[in-house]
Amino acid sequence: MRFHWFLPTGGDDERLGARSHGVAIGGGGASAAGAGHRDATLDYLTELAVTVEELGFEAVLTPTGGHCEDAWLVTAALIPATTRLKFLVAFRPGQVSPVTSAQMVSTFHRLSGGRVLLNVVVGGDDVEQRSYGDRLAKEGRYARAGEFLGIARAVSDGRPVRPSGDHYAVDRPNGGGFGGHPPVPLPDVYLGGSSDAALDVAAEHADVFLTWGESPEAVAEKISHVRERAAARGRTLRAGLRMHVITRERAKDAWARAEDLIADVDDATVRTRQAQLGAVGSEGQRRMLALHGGDRRNLVVGPNLWAGIGLVRGGAGTALVGSHDEVVARIEEYREAGVDEIILSGYPHLEEARHVGAGVLGRIASSPSEKEYAS
Numbered sequence: 086m087r088f089h090w091f092l093p094t095g096g097d098d099e100r101l102g103a104r105s106h107g108v109a110i111g112g113g114g115a116s117a118a119g120a121g122h123r124d125a126t127l128d129y130l131t132e133l134a135v136t137v138e139e140l141g142f143e144a145v146l147t148p149t150g151g152h153c154e155d156a157w158l159v160t161a162a163l164i165p166a167t168t169r170l171k172f173l174v175a176f177r178p179g180q181v182s183p184v185t186s187a188q189m190v191s192t193f194h195r196l197s198g199g200r201v202l203l204n205v206v207v208g209g210d211d212v213e214q215r216s217y218g219d220r221l222a223k224e225g226r227y228a229r230a231g232e233f234l235g236i237a238r239a240v241s242d243g244r245p246v247r248p249s250g251d252h253y254a255v256d257r258p259n260g261g262g263f264g265g266h267p268p269v270p271l272p273d274v275y276l277g278g279s280s281d282a283a284l285d286v287a288a289e290h291a292d293v294f295l296t297w298g299e300s301p302e303a304v305a306e307k308i309s310h311v312r313e314r315a316a317a318r319g320r321t322l323r324a325g326l327r328m329h330v331i332t333r334e335r336a337k338d339a340w341a342r343a344e345d346l347i348a349d350v351d352d353a354t355v356r357t358r359q360a361q362l363g364a365v366g367s368e369g370q371r372r373m374l375a376l377h378g379g380d381r382r383n384l385v386v387g388p389n390l391w392a393g394i395g396l397v398r399g400g401a402g403t404a405l406v407g408s409h410d411e412v413v414a415r416i417e418e419y420r421e422a423g424v425d426e427i428i429l430s431g432y433p434h435l436e437e438a439r440h441v442g443a444g445v446l447g448r449i450a451s452s453p454s455e456k457e458y459a460s
Contacts, residue, residue: 086420088446089173090137090438091430092130092145092160095153097123098432101397102349123433125154131166133435140442144171146327146428149206151213157189164197172197173275173428175204178233179219179226184255186233187240191262191269204275204295205230207283210365223366227282228252234274234290243268275325279307279368288314291322293426297369298328298403299376300387301415305422312423325426326419329394329404332440336408343406346432347393355379358397365399373402389415404431409444416449 395402431437
């Protein structure tokens with residue numbers, strides 16, 4: 086199993102209400118502007134990237150959107166500070182041409198020594214998409230993403246591309262690479278979603294299908310569906326899980342930390358955020374909200390599976406919470422459900438990564454099922 090961490094390019098927090106409450110978190114460039122908040126400075130992101138590389142994580146996922154810094158620029162700045170760590174760069178096909186993207190990947194590949202991965206984000210929020218000048222509805226965005234990836238892969242392979250398609254009219258009759266270099270094949274493409282359109286595009290174009298943290302049974306069902314669609318196209322793909330984690334040596338300490346994380350979030354904020362998130366046209370977001378229904382009494386949605394983060398933040402809203410042994414056991418269940426990779430995060434990211442690195446990664450590597458998997 087491959088383990089990745091999240092790079093908080095929108096800033097980091099000790100508590101989910103930390104920008105107006107709580108105690109300032111020290112180290113790593115703590116912000117004087119918000120108690121309990123840590124700005125996404127280059128110093129802090131560098132410290133985090135170096136730390137997770139030393140802990141044994143394979144890559145860091147860098148988000149995309151108006152809430153964070155640009156993923157390409159941040160990860161490029163981190164190349165010289167790291168040696169092995171890969172960068173899973175999130176981007177939206179509607180904001181850049183497939184040829185330009187292929188050229189960016191080619192450049193990044195050479196500058197980093199091949200340490201780039203791609204997370205294609207189609208975009209589930211129509212309002213945010215329009216703020217970037219993208220007026221396509223969700224179904225159209227998935228169709229465009231499929232066309233985008235087909236062209237980007239052809240260009241990256243050095244194959245000729247002729248004008249065609251509903252969204253792009255690329256004319257590269259001679260193929261070839263960029264800057265006098267040989268073509269660089271497109272690296273692994275990660276793509277997530279829960280709608281039929283998302284599953285179809287993933288089955289056709291992705292190397293890794295991503296899903297958020299629901300129960301192992303629900304995750305297994307979704308993975309089975311997308312792999313069936315991939316098999317019908319003569320393809321295979323890996324499956325990745327995106328979720329948070331709160332782990333300590335003792336389970337009671339992990340659960341106390343989970344409660345502390347949302348201690349500054351009042352009921353009015355929960356109602357406001359649930360209404361905002363409910364208006365987002367994303368099937369995955371709908372499934373996250375349905376886990377708890379905005380009710381603090383319903384946040385434990387499975388063994389060691391806690392949905393408290395989803396009360397106020399969009400995207401991945403669940404966390405594995407428990408002792409190191411319990412978290413290892415739950416990860417093994419997800420592996421049995423078909424998960425090959427996990428992208429984890431926690432608050433604050435630097436400190437939680439250390440807990441995971443020290444208490445979980447080594448136990449996964451030494452477990453019997455890992456040895457069997459490796460063989």
